[in-house]
Amino acid sequence: MVDIVSSASCKGCGGPLSLKPGEVIITCEYCGTAFNQATDKAFVLDHSIIPNGLDEEGVKDLLRAWMRGGTKPPTLAKEARFESIRLTFLPFFIVNLKARTAYRGGMTRTGGWVPREGTMEKEYFWKVLARRASAFPTREYDIPISTKVAFDLSRVPSGSTFHNSEMDQDEAVSMARQDIEAHHRFLLQQDIDSVDQADTSFDVDEIEFLHAPVWEVRYVFRGRPYDVLVDGGSRQVIRGDVPPPDTSMKGFFGTIKGALFGD
Numbered sequence: 001m002v003d004i005v006s007s008a009s010c011k012g013c014g015g016p017l018s019l020k021p022g023e024v025i026i027t028c029e030y031c032g033t034a035f036n037q038a039t040d041k042a043f044v045l046d047h048s049i050i051p052n053g054l055d056e057e058g059v060k061d062l063l064r065a066w067m068r069g070g071t072k073p074p075t076l077a078k079e080a081r082f083e084s085i086r087l088t089f090l091p092f093f094i095v096n097l098k099a100r101t102a103y104r105g106g107m108t109r110t111g112g113w114v115p116r117e118g119t120m121e122k123e124y125f126w127k128v129l130a131r132r133a134s135a136f137p138t139r140e141y142d143i144p145i146s147t148k149v150a151f152d153l154s155r156v157p158s159g160s161t162f163h164n165s166e167m168d169q170d171e172a173v174s175m176a177r178q179d180i181e182a183h184h185r186f187l188l189q190q191d192i193d194s195v196d197q198a199d200t201s202f203d204v205d206e207i208e209f210l211h212a213p214v215w216e217v218r219y220v221f222r223g224r225p226y227d228v229l230v231d232g233g234s235r236q237v238i239r240g241d242v243p244p245p246d247t248s249m250k251g252f253f254g255t256i257k258g259a260l261f262g263d
């Protein structure tokens with residue numbers, strides 16, 4: 001690998017570590033100890049893993065059932081061909097915090113100006129994906145947190161990809177704060193015509209760090225590739241591309257026939 005910048009040894013077992021640019025919290029691939037590479041200190045937070053409950057055949061079965069459900073081309077499950085199926089463990093911080101937004105603004109919809117002010121307070125378990133260049137749909141992913149166990153390397157099957165964290169907990173908290181601040185502004189704008197001021201303060205309670213199993217699948221249908229993400233923990237589709245409806249005559253009548261006669 002060309003992107004290994006330096007090597008060091010694990011504080012837990014003495015094994016060699018491969019450090020890649022940008023990685024901050026490293027999990028030793030021999031003993032599973034996690035530590036902060038930048039400060040060279042043991043990682044102080046609990047490290048958990050969501051057990052993966054699927055294998056390749058299980059992913060295919062699940063996706064064939066998914067292809068038969070909802071509004072999809074009627075022959076999708078029959079014709080789709082799986083091109084690649086990969087298991088990846090992604091690092092997440094879950095930040096438990098209370099956010100309190102003091103706001104001031106006004107209502108204009110009656111033609112006049114009616115001042116409105118108050119506070120909005122909410123508690124969150126906010127997910128932060130600890131990777132920078134990723135289009136992963138974090139907000140759509142409902143991590144099955146109740147299934148987590150203490151981190152254990154034997155839960156990471158050989159052949160899967162394991163991603164280290166590219167940020168530490170302080171940065172994760174600051175990202176959660178930014179996200180929530182924007183989220184509160186969005187919520188206020190649903191109720192108040194003009195939000196002139198919104199100041200959010202935070203009370204961070206707990207931060208946890210975990211790895212979660214996500215299957216990245218590419219299938220091909222009528223010559224085109226489509227991507228699906230499957231949660232290996234809850235065995236649910238997180239997000240999946242669906243081919244556009246078939247607008248050819250054959251497909252159109254085929255769909256009508258299917259709808260009328262239960263195909």
Ligand SMILES: [Zn+2]
Nearest residue numbers: 010013028031
């Ligand atoms: Zn080690």
